[in-house]
Amino acid sequence: MAKLNIDHVNKSFGDNLVLKDLAFDVKEEEFVSIIGPSGSGKSTLFHLIGGLYEPDDGMIQLDGKRINGQKGAISYMPQSPSLLPWRTLLENVVLGAEIHGKMEEKTAKSMIQKAGLSGFEHSYPHELSGGMQQRASFIRSLLSPQSLICLDEPFSALDEFTRLEMQKWLLDTWEQHQRSILFITHNIEEALYLSDRIILLSDRPATVQREFKVPFTRPRDPSIVLTEEFLKMKQTIHSELKVLL
Known part of the structure; x- marks a missing residue:
């Protein structure tokens, strides 16, 4: 069952089309990361899910209920x-x-x-x-x-050592409590280490360019980032993202 369903959402600001026919879901107790070029509309998407904006077209559903323009439906953790x-x-x-x-x-x-x-x-x-x-x-x-937590680059301001420590703590805590999480990051390695799936957005107007299913079992060992399979997948995603820049 989908916890969150983004159903063919469009969003413009004046003549500037930011999101175009955006469609994906987050399932029960799933950790999904979103990556994409800077300015592609990732934060706009979170504002739509959080009810700060309303989509021009399409529907946002949480637990099977329409939440277009509805504030308070999600738990939100910003960058700071x-x-x-x-x-x-x-x-x-x-x-x-x-x-x-x-x-x-x-x-x-x-x-x-x-x-x-x-x-x-x-x-x-x-x-x-x-x-x-x-x-x-x-x-x-x-x-x-709320049943869904949206995390908007929560570790971007931390130094590398603290960031790695926080990633491990986040996974350990999430695996105990198993909430659905939608996570924005610019860091491919972070997305791979944390997620069940990664959604790659195109440049603006953003649509789903590709979806990657992360094959690594849980609980995740931090040393997984040094394995050949991890590094190959990181390179694949990096190549896809580079084309969009």
């Missing part, structure tokens, strides 16, 4: 952690659940501990490192009641 500076780490991670009238403090404390953030529950965002803030932001997404 977007933690509220006047709330502590614990207060930030329960925010999504709190808005929907749920109290998740016990679960939140357990997840904070598993994320290696014990002792920082009452710290404010400015007292946390970038990686710690990203962990808190993702915990907040998991505690929100």
Whole structure:
């Protein structure tokens, strides 16, 4: 069963056609990554799914229900952690659940501990490192009641070491909680390491250029990025993307 269905969506801003006949789905408990040229409309797609924009044509469905223009249907994690500076780490991670009238403090404390953030529950965002803030932001997404999490390049601002650490932590946490995830990244290696499928968008106006099924079993070992199969697939996707640039 498809968790998210993008059904032949078009979106223009004035005379600028951004998305053209875009169609794909994300299944239950699936991790799907989207890659494509810069400016191809990936963030516009997330704004459509999140209800900030409405498509000119086509339909967006979540759990079988039309969500065109409907805000609050998904859990969204942007490039920056977007933690509220006047709330502590614990207060930030329960925010999504709190808005929907749920109290998740016990679960939140357990997840904070598993994320290696014990002792920082009452710290404010400015007292946390970038990686710690990203962990808190993702915990907040998991505690929100929506069935789909959209992640928009959440690790792009991190240094390479922290980024690799966060990728492994994200996979470990996701495999425990198994939510459907749609993930935007410009990093092919990141997409291959994390995903079940990769959707390659064309240049603007964006449409689905090609879809790749990632063949690696789970749980993923970080050393998989050095295998011949991984490197060959990375080269294939890179060649496809290079043609679009």
